[in-house]
Amino acid sequence: MQRLQAFKYELMPTGGQRRDMRRFAGSCRFVFNKALALQKERHEQGEKKLGYVGLCKLLTEWRNGMETPWLKDAPTHPLQQALKDLERAYANFFARRADFPRFKKKGQRDSFRYPDPKQIKLDQADSRIFLPKLGWLRYRNSRDVQGTVKNVTVSSSGGKWYVSIQTEREVEQPIPQGGAVGIDMGIVRFATLSDGTFYAPLNSFKRHEDRLRRAQQAMSRKTKFSSNWRRAKARVQRIHSRIGNARRDFLHKTTTTISQNHAMVCIEDLQVRNMSRSAAGTAEAPGRNVRAKSGLNKAILDQGWFEFRRQLDYKLAWSGRYLIAVPPHNTSRTCPCCGYGSKDNRRTQVQFLCVECGFEENADLVGAINILRAGHARCACEVSDAVRSPAAGTHRSDSSEHDAGVSTVGIPRL
Numbered sequence: 418m419q420r421l422q423a424f425k426y427e428l429m430p431t432g433g434q435r436r437d438m439r440r441f442a443g444s445c446r447f448v449f450n451k452a453l454a455l456q457k458e459r460h461e462q463g464e465k466k467l468g469y470v471g472l473c474k475l476l477t478e479w480r481n482g483m484e485t486p487w488l489k490d491a492p493t494h495p496l497q498q499a500l501k502d503l504e505r506a507y508a509n510f511f512a513r514r515a516d517f518p519r520f521k522k523k524g525q526r527d528s529f530r531y532p533d534p535k536q537i538k539l540d541q542a543d544s545r546i547f548l549p550k551l552g553w554l555r556y557r558n559s560r561d562v563q564g565t566v567k568n569v570t571v572s573s574s575g576g577k578w579y580v581s582i583q584t585e586r587e588v589e590q591p592i593p594q595g596g597a598v599g600i601d602m603g604i605v606r607f608a609t610l611s612d613g614t615f616y617a618p619l620n621s622f623k624r625h626e627d628r629l630r631r632a633q634q635a636m637s638r639k640t641k642f643s644s645n646w647r648r649a650k651a652r653v654q655r656i657h658s659r660i661g662n663a664r665r666d667f668l669h670k671t672t673t674t675i676s677q678n679h680a681m682v683c684i685e686d687l688q689v690r691n692m693s694r695s696a697a698g699t700a701e702a703p704g705r706n707v708r709a710k711s712g713l714n715k716a717i718l719d720q721g722w723f724e725f726r727r728q729l730d731y732k733l734a735w736s737g738r739y740l741i742a743v744p745p746h747n748t749s750r751t752c753p754c755c756g757y758g759s760k761d762n763r764r765t766q767v768q769f770l771c772v773e774c775g776f777e778e779n780a781d782l783v784g785a786i787n788i789l790r791a792g793h794a795r796c797a798c799e800v801s802d803a804v805r806s807p808a809a810g811t812h813r814s815d816s817s818e819h820d821a822g823v824s825t826v827g828i829p830r831l
């Protein structure tokens with residue numbers, strides 16, 4: 418079984434390297450935007466879109482021309498990769514997976530990619546990596562890189578630079594161990610397992626919310642583009658990336674623990690995106706309880722349910738295990754003891770009390786037990802179906818398909 422994995426580290430560049438990385442990211446952005454402008458112009462004049470090869474020819478002209486001689490200072494392959502990215506953006510647009518490609522702005526996901534492993538040297542013993550036109554860069558070696566290097570992406574976030582090393586390796590097909598478990602996702606408890614363990618909510622955003630709001634207010638009082646404004650903006654970005662880091666760390670630890678201890682994990686098939694979108698409603702049909710619901714939505718997004726599921730999915734797949742998504746029908750109001758289902762069973766958010774047999778338990782735990790049962794039922798009929806594997810029960814979204822099997826360990830990405 419082949420496993421693709423990304424290893425991400427913080428770089429410790431010299432002043433010169435920092436300057437060069439900024440320039441290279443800028444050159445890639447310039448090439449992307451110039452090519453996008455050109456494609457738009459061609460479209461307006463009724464001409465056909467240029468292909469990747471055609472764009473690469475133009476790139477050579479730009480590099481050798483008089484107008485933009487500084488493009489020559491940047492490494493060739495990352496510039497070509499910027500054109501590849503544009504190609505992909507167009508392809509995603511035509512396949513209706515994404516909006517029309519947009520111009521890139523400075524300071525928004527600054528990055529560039531080295532696609533050729535022959536030009537990259539990794540010296541793990543000395544915690545350094547060699548990249549064309551940058552030379553040897555030192556990085557914070559938080560864990561070993563496993564597998565053969567396929568490509569390397571350099572990116573910047575919150576004033577720091579990172580290197581993400583994509584690798585490929587052959588791993589033995591693992592034998593799944595452990596039993597089955599159901600998980601109920603909630604606001605009070607982030608996740609409750611059917612065996613009774615639960616994970617407290619992270620609320621990373623709430624903790625930082627005040628600090629973030631103050632920083633944003635301070636920024637809004639400054640004159641735009643002044644040096645004070647820039648400083649305030651950097652502060653806002655720093656708080657943002659700290660929130661993101663804390664959240665990712667929590668999610669990775671939780672999903673790793675769960676996936677290592679259970680052979681089959683059942684979760685509710687919640688449409689996280691729909692839930693978070695619908696609260697405000699439309700102008701014709703404004704949503705009810707918008708305030709309360711937006712509070713809930715914020716909590717959902719804050720805790721990253723979607724990301725939680727994405728990580729569980731690929732981590733379980735890596736170890737030969739299964740994620741089963743079950744439809745969320747009545748899981749919170751059916752009695753696991755006698756099977757009686759009624760909304761009266763759940764008078765409060767926390768407490769479950771069966772009006773038929775008197776069974777009493779924490780409501781989230783009851784939900785988790787019911788999810789596990791539904792998962793077992795679903796698994797059984799899919800296996801007897803003999804066409805679809807149990808893993809087919811997980812509906813991967815576009816985004817999880819896109820980076821399925823790619824994790825970021827060490828210093829997590831944004």
Ligand SMILES: [Zn+2]
Pocket residue numbers: 752753754755756757771772773774775776
């Ligand atoms: Zn009952």
